Amino acid sequence: MIKNTLLPFFCCVFIQFTSLCSYAQQAKFEHYLFVYFSGNSPDGEQVRYAVSEDGVNYRALHDGKPVIGSDSITLKKGIRDPHILRAEDGATFYMVLTDMRSSEGWQSNDGLILMKSKDLIHWEHTAIDFPSRFPKLKGFDRENLHAVWAPQTIWDAKKKRYLIYYTVGRHDWEYAVGDRFQPYFKIYYSYANKEFTDITEPKLLFDFGTAAIDADIIHDKQRDQFVLFFKDEGLSTTNKGLKTRNGILRATSSKLTGPYTAEYRHLHKTNAIVEGSSIFKLIDSDNYILMYDCYADGYYQFCISADLSNFKWLKNTDTKGNFTPRHGSVMPITTLELKRLMEAFDQ
Numbered sequence: 001m002i003k004n005t006l007l008p009f010f011c012c013v014f015i016q017f018t019s020l021c022s023y024a025q026q027a028k029f030e031h032y033l034f035v036y037f038s039g040n041s042p043d044g045e046q047v048r049y050a051v052s053e054d055g056v057n058y059r060a061l062h063d064g065k066p067v068i069g070s071d072s073i074t075l076k077k078g079i080r081d082p083h084i085l086r087a088e089d090g091a092t093f094y095m096v097l098t099d100m101r102s103s104e105g106w107q108s109n110d111g112l113i114l115m116k117s118k119d120l121i122h123w124e125h126t127a128i129d130f131p132s133r134f135p136k137l138k139g140f141d142r143e144n145l146h147a148v149w150a151p152q153t154i155w156d157a158k159k160k161r162y163l164i165y166y167t168v169g170r171h172d173w174e175y176a177v178g179d180r181f182q183p184y185f186k187i188y189y190s191y192a193n194k195e196f197t198d199i200t201e202p203k204l205l206f207d208f209g210t211a212a213i214d215a216d217i218i219h220d221k222q223r224d225q226f227v228l229f230f231k232d233e234g235l236s237t238t239n240k241g242l243k244t245r246n247g248i249l250r251a252t253s254s255k256l257t258g259p260y261t262a263e264y265r266h267l268h269k270t271n272a273i274v275e276g277s278s279i280f281k282l283i284d285s286d287n288y289i290l291m292y293d294c295y296a297d298g299y300y301q302f303c304i305s306a307d308l309s310n311f312k313w314l315k316n317t318d319t320k321g322n323f324t325p326r327h328g329s330v331m332p333i334t335t336l337e338l339k340r341l342m343e344a345f346d347q
Contacts, residue, residue, distance in 0.1 A: 031051055031053060032283075060321075061342070063322050073113055080098040081098045081327045082097045111128050112148050114128065114196055116196045140170075150276070205260070212231065212232060215228055218308065229250050230277070248268040248292055270301055274293060277290060278329045289314070293327050298319055
């Protein structure tokens, strides 16, 4: 008797196809998850969640309390600037965070946190301390390095790897503004390993010419270019005719790793000091939301755009009660994922 050796193969293919179809049916995005920290205190510097139906109006989960304790994941026992990303497989989530406690000073941070989850509730974590991880890298020693801030992750489709980019501050870069000295911040990048537990040696991604922090990159598919949003940081000075004022600007590149060409114009629609810009596409829409933290004035501002270049003011959201977000990020989620989060944190 001749065995049908193709039967197991077709069965395997059918099972995989059925599984993919099942996920596709479940993966209709209808809600938004906002991941953030809430303030400059040990309790505030922890991960919090909020959810939304429209991407602008949010409700805090867990009554605004932390959903991940910083003590369990960090070296500094505090986190800031959480960024969340859905992996290319659709079912894995990555989060990267600043490993920092602000009470130790704004020039006391040397690392970041890498996290991975399958359900948005239980997370694996790895702390990357740069002086220890890259002991031979010039300028990144404990005495000279003073900031590894606001990491974010993006999929590099050409290299098939996840790229993590972040702000770096070093004492040997400081420059004079009048009779004071401004810390000079630049944007660097690394690639994550397959397990999302380690990174490659840092490389320069973007140098604005004066201090720039809080990079946020999105691929503009219509124009096939990468758009990098960032903040001009610190003491006001003049950069190629632009008066810097702690606001949001953008730069563009045909390649993810640059070089990026900056546009010398501010995008934010307020006179307030802002930081932590985050750009995301609205579900089933051609419009994008640019949000940023007006931290000194107590609100988040939301703007809308169809071209990632020209933005209109949409709404100011007061940060009060149990919803007091600071620099965070937004990701679309499914109804099943929302239900799972509510079951875990909203009872």
